[in-house]
Amino acid sequence: MFQKDTRNAMAAKVYAQQIAFAPFVFQSSRILRDFGILSIIEESGETGINTKDIHAKTKLSEYSVRVLLEAGLGIGLLTIDEDRYILTRTGYFILHDKMTIANMDFTHDVCYQGLFDLDKSLISGKPEGLKVFGNWKTIYEALAHLPDHVKKSWFAFDHYYSSDSFPVVIDHVFKSNPAKILDIGGNTGKWALSCFAHSPTVRVGIADLPGQLNVAKQTISKNGYTDRAEFFEVDLLNENCPLPKGFDVIWMSQFLDCFSENEIVSILKRCYDALPANGQVIILEPLWDKQTYEVSAFCLQMTSLYFTAMANGNSQMYHSELFTGLIRKAGFSFVERIDRIGICHSMMKCSK
Numbered sequence: 554m555f556q557k558d559t560r561n562a563m564a565a566k567v568y569a570q571q572i573a574f575a576p577f578v579f580q581s582s583r584i585l586r587d588f589g590i591l592s593i594i595e596e597s598g599e600t601g602i603n604t605k606d607i608h609a610k611t612k613l614s615e616y617s618v619r620v621l622l623e624a625g626l627g628i629g630l631l632t633i634d635e636d637r638y639i640l641t642r643t644g645y646f647i648l649h650d651k652m653t654i655a656n657m658d659f660t661h662d663v664c665y666q667g668l669f670d671l672d673k674s675l676i677s678g679k680p681e682g683l684k685v686f687g688n689w690k691t692i693y694e695a696l697a698h699l700p701d702h703v704k705k706s707w708f709a710f711d712h713y714y715s716s717d718s719f720p721v722v723i724d725h726v727f728k729s730n731p732a733k734i735l736d737i738g739g740n741t742g743k744w745a746l747s748c749f750a751h752s753p754t755v756r757v758g759i760a761d762l763p764g765q766l767n768v769a770k771q772t773i774s775k776n777g778y779t780d781r782a783e784f785f786e787v788d789l790l791n792e793n794c795p796l797p798k799g800f801d802v803i804w805m806s807q808f809l810d811c812f813s814e815n816e817i818v819s820i821l822k823r824c825y826d827a828l829p830a831n832g833q834v835i836i837l838e839p840l841w842d843k844q845t846y847e848v849s850a851f852c853l854q855m856t857s858l859y860f861t862a863m864a865n866g867n868s869q870m871y872h873s874e875l876f877t878g879l880i881r882k883a884g885f886s887f888v889e890r891i892d893r894i895g896i897c898h899s900m901m902k903c904s905k
């Protein structure tokens with residue numbers, strides 16, 4: 554992956570312009586979608602529809618419709634037949650593809666404004682862009698307090714990637730017949746619900762920051778599983794915050810990417826101390842070099858910059874070698890790693 558320069562000079566120069574104008578491409582594509590223009594054009598089918606008729610179906614001026622449509626041609630969302638616009642395949646994906654929608658909403662609602670300060674974050678090691686939402690140390694502290702539409706896009710992005718993997722990995726996690734599983738970074742309790750549905754007896758502990766833990770408590774209670782759940786309010790950035798003992802498996806999904814290399818080692822060492830001799834840590838994580846397609850790696854490499862500018866200033870979607878080195882540094886050895894789970898995950902089973 555990424556070993557060849559695949560563009561000839563002309564293609565490279567074209568692509569360089571697409572990068573130079575990337576914010577324009579992004580915003581006008583999103584607006585064509587959100588103002589309903591792509592849908593109007595899709596409804597017109599292969600015949601297409603002209604500017605006047607599109608304008609009549611929107612609340613925008615003819616000028617606004619025109620500049621958006623012309624941008625849509627250059628971007629490749631639309632083609633034109635005489636004066637009639639027709640939706641392209643890319644336009645179709647912008648409108649309907651679940652992954653594209655999750656990525657676009659996350660980019661706009663959570664990251665767009667803050668990314669302006671990416672350079673400052675790279676220098677300071679702090680999520681300088683997070684200031685657009687207030688004075689927080691990390692986005693995880695802020696999460697419960699973010700505006701509703703921002704929260705919605707953050708959760709949709711997070712859940713889009715993890716939800717598909719849970720049904721695939723659950724049998725692997727239950728192979729050792731754990732009586733008690735601790736989910737750290739348990740978030741809204743989605744993994745715990747999967748476990749309760751999978752096993753009639755398993756008990757699940759959820760450890761997270763207070764904001765997320767409250768949501769998890771409500772979700773578990775609404776689903777009638779409170780008697781099999783335990784909740785632990787933790788801030789694992791605090792090196793003196795231990796993890797609770799008595800669990801056979803410590804599970805973490807899309808969690809360690811929220812931490813720097815040293816923080817990961819520190820958290821895993823605390824897992825080591827909390828687990829019994831035959832206990833396991835099971836990690837579900839997107840590793841960018843373990844993707845089948847370059848475009849999947851691209852999505853993860855871009856997501857790393859969200860961590861830099863918005864989340865905490867010092868973490869990322871890791872490369873497998875760097876990541877496994879950190880697991881070993883904490884004292885764990887590998888039992889197995891399974892790649893290509895769900896959309897983008899690898900599952901790593903580690904023992905003491």
Ligand SMILES: C[S@@+](CC[C@H](N)C(=O)[O-])C[C@H]1O[C@@H](n2cnc3c(N)ncnc32)[C@H](O)[C@@H]1O
Binds near residue numbers: 740741761788791807
């Ligand atoms: C990206 S989400 C992953 C959620 C879930 N495990 C999933 O796979 O969808 C990361 C989770 O880690 C939690 N987290 C982040 N920093 C934390 C900290 N310092 N201590 C405890 N939990 C933290 C967040 O609150 C959030 O619920």
